[in-house]
Amino acid sequence: MLKECEVLVIGAGPAGSSAAMTAAEGGASTLLIDRKKEIGTPVQCGEVVGETLLKSLKLNLPPGAKAMALDHTKFLLDRRIALTSREPYWKAVSLERKIFDKALAAKAAEAGAMVHADARLTDIEMRDGNVIEATIMHQGVETRVHPKVVIAADGVHSTVSRLMGVELFTEKAMAKGIEYEMVSNKRLPAGMQIFLEPEVGLGYGWIIPKGPRRANVGLAAIGLHGNRRDRLQEWLATNPMLMDMFDVDKVLEVKTGDAPLPGFLGGPRRGNVLFAGDAAGQTLAFVGEGIIPSYACGQGAGAVASAAVRQNDMSRLDCYERAIEDLLGNELSEGGDLKDSILEVWMDESIPAGDRTVLCGMLMSEVMFTDDLEEAKALLSMPQRAMVNTIKATLAKRKARATVSALHLR
Ligand SMILES: Cc1cc2nc3c(=O)[nH]c(=O)nc-3n(C[C@H](O)[C@H](O)[C@H](O)COP(=O)(O)OP(=O)(O)OC[C@H]3O[C@@H](n4cnc5c(N)ncnc54)[C@H](O)[C@@H]3O)c2cc1C
Numbered sequence: 001m002l003k004e005c006e007v008l009v010i011g012a013g014p015a016g017s018s019a020a021m022t023a024a025e026g027g028a029s030t031l032l033i034d035r036k037k038e039i040g041t042p043v044q045c046g047e048v049v050g051e052t053l054l055k056s057l058k059l060n061l062p063p064g065a066k067a068m069a070l071d072h073t074k075f076l077l078d079r080r081i082a083l084t085s086r087e088p089y090w091k092a093v094s095l096e097r098k099i100f101d102k103a104l105a106a107k108a109a110e111a112g113a114m115v116h117a118d119a120r121l122t123d124i125e126m127r128d129g130n131v132i133e134a135t136i137m138h139q140g141v142e143t144r145v146h147p148k149v150v151i152a153a154d155g156v157h158s159t160v161s162r163l164m165g166v167e168l169f170t171e172k173a174m175a176k177g178i179e180y181e182m183v184s185n186k187r188l189p190a191g192m193q194i195f196l197e198p199e200v201g202l203g204y205g206w207i208i209p210k211g212p213r214r215a216n217v218g219l220a221a222i223g224l225h226g227n228r229r230d231r232l233q234e235w236l237a238t239n240p241m242l243m244d245m246f247d248v249d250k251v252l253e254v255k256t257g258d259a260p261l262p263g264f265l266g267g268p269r270r271g272n273v274l275f276a277g278d279a280a281g282q283t284l285a286f287v288g289e290g291i292i293p294s295y296a297c298g299q300g301a302g303a304v305a306s307a308a309v310r311q312n313d314m315s316r317l318d319c320y321e322r323a324i325e326d327l328l329g330n331e332l333s334e335g336g337d338l339k340d341s342i343l344e345v346w347m348d349e350s351i352p353a354g355d356r357t358v359l360c361g362m363l364m365s366e367v368m369f370t371d372d373l374e375e376a377k378a379l380l381s382m383p384q385r386a387m388v389n390t391i392k393a394t395l396a397k398r399k400a401r402a403t404v405s406a407l408h409l410r
Contacts, residue, residue, distance in 0.1 A: 001137050001187055003114060005031035006309045007302075008147035010121045010134075010160055012039045014291050015277025016153030017104035018298035019305070023151070024112040026306025031145065032108050033119035033136060039100030044215050044257025045190070045291065046179060048192060048208045051091040052293040053331075064105030067094040067210040072191035074273060076241065079409035080353040080384060083391075084363055086401040092192055094210045104295070121154070124163045129271035130314075131164075149305040149317065150273045153298055156260045158279035166344035169260045169281070171223060174204050175288060178228035179218020180236075181253040182246050195219075196361040198353040199235060202346050204364075208244070217246060219261060220288065228256055240409045241277055251353050259288045268297075269320050276301040284331055285339030286364050287346070298325050338363065341370040354410075355380045367391060367402065 007023040009016045020032035036042075048070070054061075073090035075083040109115040115191060116138060123135035131150045134141050152160035152377035161168050190211040195205035202222030210216065236242050260281045268280040276282065277294030284293055301324035308316035324332070343353070345359045359376055362368040368376040379387050384406050391404045 001141065002031065002033075002116060002119065002143040005029045005114065005147050007031070007135055007305045008145060009033070009113075009151040009153055010109075010280070011152070011154035011276060011277075012036075012105045012115065012117070012223055013101060013153060013155060013294060015279070015282075015294035015298035015301075016151065016254065016310055017101070017108045018303035019151045019153055019276055019297045020108035020113040020115070021104070021111045022299045023306045024302075028149075028257045028312065030107065030108075030306075030310040031112050031114040031147070032115045032151070033138070034117055035119065035120035036100075037118045039105045039117050040098040043097045043255050045097055045251070045255065046208050047053045047095045047097045047131040047175075047210065048092045048204055049095060049201060049292050050087050050089060050289055050299075051093060051291070053296075055091065056135065057292065057296055059292065059295065061095070062100060062107075063095070065095055065097075065103060067096050068190065069093055070190055070192050070209065073365075074182075074191055074193045075191075075361045076366045076407065077358045079394060080354070080407050081361070081377060081388065081391075082405050082407050083365050083367055084403045085367075087366070089366075090192075094208050094212070094216075097291075097345040100170045102318060103211060118254070121159050121163075124150075124160070125320070126271075128225070131271065131273055138193060144301060148272065148309050148314070151276055151298075151299070151301045152273055152279045153276045153294070153303060154279055156258050156278045158275070160273060161275070161279060164270060173261050173281075175220040175222050175259045175261065176228060177203075177218060177220030178232045179206075179216045180209070180232065180251045181255070182215060182217050183252065183299065184213045186245055188215055189247070192363075195237075195239070196357040196364070198357060199238065202343075205235060205239075207242075214252070216250060216255070217242065218255070221343050222261070222359040229254070236384075238280060239401065246303060246403075258404070259283060259290065261285055261288075268324060268408075269317055272314055272317065274301040274305060274317065274320050282328070282332065283335070286342050286360075287334040293328055293331070296317065297324055300324050300327050301349040316402025335372065341373070345373070351380070362391075365402075367395065367400070367404070
């Protein structure tokens with residue numbers, strides 16, 4: 001039987017566990033629930049986090065959660081151009097998310113929160129815009145609790161959102177993804193590889209090494225039609241680089257999931273409900289980096305919720321948006337701007353599809369910025385060698401820690 005609580009956190013992903021840990025540390029009686037029987041499993045993620053955010057938040061990874069350090073990112077654009085960035089933003093660490101997520105939930109429990117796996121929110125009762133009762137199915141038993149604050153950290157398909165009638169992410173506002181964890185035929189470079197090409201659609205594909213010969217290989221795209229597994233199989237069977245590196249008969253795990261594009265229409269607070277993580281679209285576009293942003297925003301939600309409970313003043317919940325702004329405002333809004341520019345380029349059908357992916361990749365890798373879009377478009381009319389030389393000159397002028405070369409894989 002679940003016990004009553006002051007703060008109820010739905011979802012024990014990075015957002016929910018950090019929210020519950022912070023709320024419990026702040027002195028609120030806190031209940032963290034997740035519908036999964038084992039927190040962290042199954043994984044629905046590429047499992048990579050940027051080093052810059054990790055460092056700026058001073059987040060120490062739990063023991064065993066780090067899979068591999070990745071010291072560069074290589075962008076492969078339309079099988080024609082390879083851009084390798086060693087800028088700090090493009091250094092990363094791959095994770096074992098099963099270990100990471102479970103360890104975060106354990107930290108919440110150590111901080112004093114009640115934590116329950118196999119506990120699903122099934123219904124809520126609202127009064128005057130606030131949740132006054134939550135119904136939870138816990139190991140087959142239905143319980144009702146009456147929290148003062150609810151933190152909805154229940155992901156892109158948020159049950160809280162749906163039950164409250166708040167607009168959810170539409171098909172156009174989320175990317176559908178699938179990946180295989182695979183064993184490679186060759187030793188992998190210690191870097192992430194990102195593929196932008198028409199074969200992937202409006203999104204990107206990736207190789208994220210988790211060991212010298214083990215990697216997540218997948219793709220995510222907006223409006224991905226048809227069966228996801230077929231799309232990935234087809235990509236693996238037709239992209240020359242993937243064909244060389246991976247054998248479709250060496251698959252350790254299949255992971256699928258949807259990722260929100262940033263920007264939550266209803267705002268991250270509704271009455272006594274704070275939305276955090278994917279449920280609030282708190283991801284960095286266009287890469288869709290959501291693990292650490294969700295963790296950070298969860299902390300913000302937990303701190304604001306416990307302060308409101310401690311002072312018995314629900315108007316304190318108004319501070320949440322400001323807290324997010326202070327924590328990650330720049331990153332979230334820059335990500336939103338980048339997403340808008342990329343979508344604009346992608347929708348411009350006057351540009352051939354392959355060229356659009358080159359342009360989107362130059363924006364995403366920050367070789368070109370939105371202000372340089374006309375300059376970038378001019379590059380497309382050049383022969384490949386002249387294009388590469390011009391990009392080289394731009395990178396040198398900027399003293400960017402990045403290199404560019406021509407690929408001939410079409
Ligand atoms: C294919 C793919 C690849 C990705 N790759 C990366 C990557 O490499 N790096 C990165 O930073 N981000 C990546 N992301 C995004 C990242 O996974 C998310 O941003 C992150 O997990 C969000 O954390 P969260 O805590 O908000 O939500 P989630 O991690 O989704 O957690 C939500 C939790 O809520 C629980 N829940 C849902 N409904 C209920 C309910 N009714 N009752 C109880 N519990 C409930 C779920 O079981 C789940 O555990 C990827 C996403 C996808 C889809």
